[in-house]
Amino acid sequence: MINFDMLHQHYFLTMGPLLVVTATAFVVMILEFLLRRRAQAWLTGIAMLGVAVALAVAIAHFYAQPQLTLNTMVIDAIGSVFSVLILITTLLILWFTLDYSRRHHVAGEHTYLLLFAVVGALAMATAIDLITLYVGLELLSVASYVLVAVRTRSARSVEGGLKYLLMGSIGSAVLLYGMTFIYGISGYTNLVQIGMDATSLWASYPAVVALSFVLMLAGMGVKLALVPFHMWAPDAYDGAPSPVSAFLATLAKTAAFVMLLRVMLFLFNAVASNLFSWFGVLAAVTMIVGNLIALPQRNMKRLLAFSSVAQAGYVMVPFALFGATPYTDWYALFDSIAFYLFAYTFMTVGAFAVVEIVSRERGTVDADALIGLYRRSPWLAAALSVFVLSLAGMPLTAGFVGKVYIFTTAIHARGVWLAVILFATSVVSFYYYLGWLRRVFQRPAAEGAPADAGEGAAAQAAGAAAVQVVGAAAAPDVAPAPAPARQAAIHSLIAVCALATLVLGIVPASLLHPLALQRWF
Amino acid sequence: MGLPFWLAVSPLIAAVVVLALPRRAWRAYRAVALAGDAVALALAVAAWIQFGAAANPIHTALHWFTLPGMWLGGNLSIDLTFTLDGLSLPLVTLAALLGLLAAVMVPRGQPRCKEYFFWQSLLVAAVNAVFAAGDAFTFFAAVELALFASFFLLYLFGGARRREAAFKFLIYRGLSSVFLLAALAGILYAAAGAFAPGGVQPAMPGGPTFDIARLAAQMPHLAASVCPPSVRWWLFVAIVIAVFIEEALVPLHSWLPLANEQADTPTNMLLGGVLTKTGAYILLRFGAGMLPDQVHGFGLFLAVMGVINLLYGAFAAWAQKDWRRLIAYGSISHMGLVLLGIAAFNAAGLQGAMFMMVSSGILTALLFAVTGALAERTGTFAIPRLGGLAKAMPNLSGFLLFAALGSLGLPLTSGFISEIQTFIGGFTAYPAASFVALLGVILSAVYLLYAIQRTTFGPLVQAADGWADARPREWVAIVVLTGLVLLIGVWPQLIGHPFGFTVRTLLGIGG
Known part of the structure; x- marks a missing residue:
């Protein structure tokens, strides 16, 4: 009897989104060669369309x-849930790109590199x-290294890309080295087969498995930029x-x-x-260090980088509990x-979008650019408050529900010490998140209350100096002051992210x- | 969504409306805040009627969301539950009343009034929810909200060192919530049997619950094989640390005098009147209510700490040169007495502690209101720079004297009835400690009357041009609070009735 199984396997069922995104990436790449540079928005639009189809398939x-x-x-459940999240994130990022490419020169490779990165993510x-x-x-x-360094005329972009490349390559090499040991002792690369042998492997070669x-x-x-491997993150995010x-930060x-979830559970669940x-240990160190080094940070993008390091620490807590549950x-x-991760995606993309608008308007990424945001654009200030409160874990936002969930699972699995660290570091994080909120609702120094005058004036002077320095450094890269109109794309993106953060918080x-x-399973 | 829900939520709605109102006059924001607080107070009064002689706890639950797969494949339900029982009813009424009076006391032309009324209404909603909460989750969320709102009230409005005070406040009370959360979540799982020595033993039908009434019914009666004593000890230690910070008890008290010194009068009324009663409430609710054996075990420690607080607070108050710091230390001294009453763990002691919470709340708010009104005219809270005010402002000075007399426990005031019950309970359980504590009563007379004498009698230090006696908005707060002090002093059964039910419940499980 000939086995025809190979012929009618469910290729589209398992790889549908992946195939659709791959096809879109090639179409965009070819179109990019054919069309002139003005067509950037069209390319992004086509990419969004393809990703939307892939998302429909995944759903x-x-x-x-x-x-x-x-x-x-x-x-399986891991694959479908996270494919949906990855594709939603891609849509948000492309939406963001749509706005960004109107104001800044974006390399033509940007869109299809992003899509190939998403193909990699879906494969993962x-x-x-x-x-x-x-x-x-x-x-x-590899796609990410190029995307970070793609602003070749900006020294910071190239520096960030280079750091990311070096650190990321070492990370890949170390990961591969670890995989070779498993292959060496089991003879398989397939996770299912290794998983079935996991118990006997641990019994025979405990040291090799542990290594x-x-x-x-x-x-x-x-x-993941976990502490102590996080050094590249602030430079890469900033550049x-x-x-x-x-x-x-998200995808x-x-x-x-x-x-990590899949590999660790299949390979090591028996042990x-x-x-x-x-x-x-990694989660605890990441939460503590990530939040503490964020405290003195004034650069908004670097602060978000450190905050995302700390947030990754929170997500690591459930990983530590698989053994005890x-x-x-x-x-x-x-x-x-x-x-x-769903909650984190919406609040982080939203926060980056607001930071982009604010830093574009004020010409600086210093946190003092937020001063008076509530007076200038109240809706933007409200959206940023939602994101920041969610990142800090205040009730009625998605971040709160996420933290409550992780916290209770930790208590349940007798990981009380992790739960306590999670909560204590969240309290620490209030300090820098509230620092943003304080600036948002602070009056600009000119019309500030007399008591604030001295401090505000100093801050404004510092801000003005920063504007000049940053402006001079980034001059070739910044487009001439854009018209305030045509911000609908980014504003709708922010609105969607804020709405999602609130919906997940109010109706989890x-x-x-x-x-x-x-x-x- | 019943009465207790709206009691907590109506000031919250007012806060949102204040935020949403376009730029308006001071009057509009104040009207909205007053309306929210007044509805809350009216609902609190309605709750008294509904509670009635039969002492029916008023309960309302609102399902929020479910965390799946939390307990042997079962779910953990996260609800917003509000319950008014004998212990919470008087306290929530006090919170609603002081919320309303604090809004009344906001001076005309308050700068940045929109933000001010927003944060104030938020704080009132939060403290109402703290005392009305019927499950541990709602309770903790309300405590956090109160922390957040009062931080901003301190940070944005107040004296020159307000930022330092606000951050000290945030750090101390943030640390306290870490311990509180650890204790609450620990109790949740301990009651469900998660910490049984030989692995999980499902002890709670239907999986773990945050509901305070069910936890209180379950927790004290669990066998050692389900919830070992070592777990209970750790939980109680966490509660005690949380209470000591939350309540500003020596040696973790230093945030309170600084915060009171820097905050403005309405915020001080809320801070000293209700927010600092949260700690004692936690000790009664989760300590005495769920871990009574540990309260007995720690009894001597609590009693001694209570006496230390009573005496330290009194001595420190004597040394203060600022009225607000004096009141803060006086309130710390009162809370020492509360600790003594709870440590005694008998009917008189517990009832005395509950009376003391309400009485100290009213009197602290009254003292802040009167001294605030005086300082508005004289421009200072510094005791050495005041003098002879009785001639210039006889009415305000009279009320100040009355508040001080109530605070030191004059018969026919609420302070007297609270102290006498606490001491009766204390002498039964810990006679030696209570005997030393009597010294505190004398000291409170010394520091209060000394300060009064320097403020209101003697030669007038400053010129009295244009000092009006109390204005209408000040009259309202002062007269209402004074009336309550007298009412409770003359007719203690008013709050003794609901408190009595809780005392009997507590003694039923731990006596």
Whole structure:
């Protein structure tokens, strides 16, 4: 009997979004060669269309039964939930790019590089083979290095790109090195097959498995910018164009988190109680250091970089709990990770968009550019308040629900110390988040209350000096003062992000319910 | 969505309306804030009627969201629950009343009035919700909201060192909420059986719950095999640390005098009147209500700390040169007595502690209102720079004297009935500590009368040109609060009735 299974496998079911985005990327690449540079907005529009189709495919298969094709690509709960998140994030980033490309010169490669990065991210979410996963990661990473350094005339952009390239390459190498040990002792690259042998591997070669775990954790730590592997993040975020910064903070992190989740659970679940507590150490260090180094930061984009380091620390908390939680309650860990990443995506993209508008209007990325924002544009100030309060974890915002979820799972799994650190560092983070809010609602020095006059004047002088310095440094790269009109794209993006942050905060069931229906394993 | 829900939410709605109003006059913002606070107070009064002689707890629950897969495959329900029982009813009424009076006391032409009324209404909503909360989640969210709102009131409005005071306030009370949250979440899971020595033992039908009434019914009766004593000790230690910071008890008290010194009068009325009663409320609700054995075990420690606070507060108040710092230390001294009453853990002691919370709240607010009104005219709170005010402003000076007499426990005032009950309870349980504590009563007379004598009698230090006696808005607050002090002093059954039910419940589980 001939086995025809290879011929009718469910290729489109497992790889639908991936294929659609790949096709879109090639179409955009070819069109970019054919069309002149003025057509940037059209290219972004086509890319958005393709991603929207891919998102529709992913949503259509949201509750599909688990399927495996070619022993490599899989559709399951992890794959479908995070594919949807990755595609939504891509839409937001492209939307952001649409506005950015109107005001700044954007390299023609920008759009299709972004799409290829998304292909890599989708592969990281749906592949179940170490080689495919690694190729996906490299596709995402290499595209990101170029995207960061694409403003070749800006020294900061090139510096950030170079740092990211060096650190990221070391991270990839370390990760690959860790994978080779597993391949060496098991003889497989397929996660399912290694997972079935995991217990006996641990019994025979505990040292090798532990070494491989630590190396892979370190490699992923670089990609996730966990402390102590976070050094590249502030420079890369600061140097990159704002949409790319938002991309690095959200999409690249989501992809790395889903890959970490899949690899660690398949390879090491049998020994979770032994090894997964290392995640806890990394999470604790990341939360503490990430929040403390953010305290004195005045540059808004660098602050968001440090804040995203700290936020990654919060997401690492459930990872540490897999070992201590009974299998029946693993659903809560998956749900809490997914919910937090959804919440984090909306608030972070929104915050980057507001920072982009403010820094464009004031010509500086110093936090004092926020002073008087409430007087200049109250709706923008309200949206920024929503994002910042959500990042800080205040009630009625998505960040609050996400933190409550992670916190309660931690208490449940007797990870009280992690829960306490999570909460204590959140309190610390109030300081710098509220610092932004204070500036937003502060009056500009000219019309300020007499008591504030001295301080405000000094701040304004500093701000003015910063304007001159930054303006001089970035002069060739900044477009001539744009007309205030035609901001509809970015304003609608901010409105969507703020709305999503509030909806997830006020009616969390809108996401918790679909997540609860997923069969994670 | 019943009565207690709207009690907490109506000032919140007022806050949102204030924020949404386009640029208006001071009067418009004040009207909105007053309306929100007045509705809350009216609902509190309605709750008294509904509570009635039968002592029905008034309960309203609103399901918010569900965290799936939290408990052996089950779910954890996150609700907004509001319950008014014997303990919370008088306190929530006090909070609503002081919220309204604080809004009345806001001076005409308050700068940045929109922001001011927004934060103030938010704070009133938060403290109402703190005392009306029926589950641990709602309670904690309300505590955090109160922290946030009062931080901004301190940070934006007040004296020259207000920023330093605000950040000290934020750091101290933020630290306190870390311990509070650890304790609350720990109690949640301990009551459900998560910390059983031999692995999880489902002890709560339907999985873990935040509901305070169910936790209080479950927690004290759990066997050691489900909730070992070591877990209870750690939980209680976390609660005690949270309470000491929240309540500004020595040695973690230093944020309160600074905050009171820098804040303006309406904020001080809320801060000293209700916000600093949160700690004692936590100790009664979650300490005595859920971990009674530990309150007994820590009894001597609590009693000794209570006496130390009573005496330290009194001595420190004596040394103060600023009326606001004096009142702050006086309130710390009162709270020492509350601690003594709770440590005694008998009917008189617990009831005395609850009376003391209400009485100290009213009297502290009254003292802040009167001294604030005096300072508005003389321009200073500094005791050495005041003198002879009885001649220039006889009415305000008279009320100041009355507030001081109430505060030191004159018969027929609320201070007297509170002190006498606490001491009866204290002498039964800890006679030696209570005997030393009596010294505090004498000291409170010394520091208050000394300050009064220097402020109102003697030669007039400053010129009295154009000093009007109390204005209408000040009359309202002062007369209402004075009336309450007398009412409770003459007719203690008013709040003794609801408190009595809670005392019997607490003694039922721990006596």
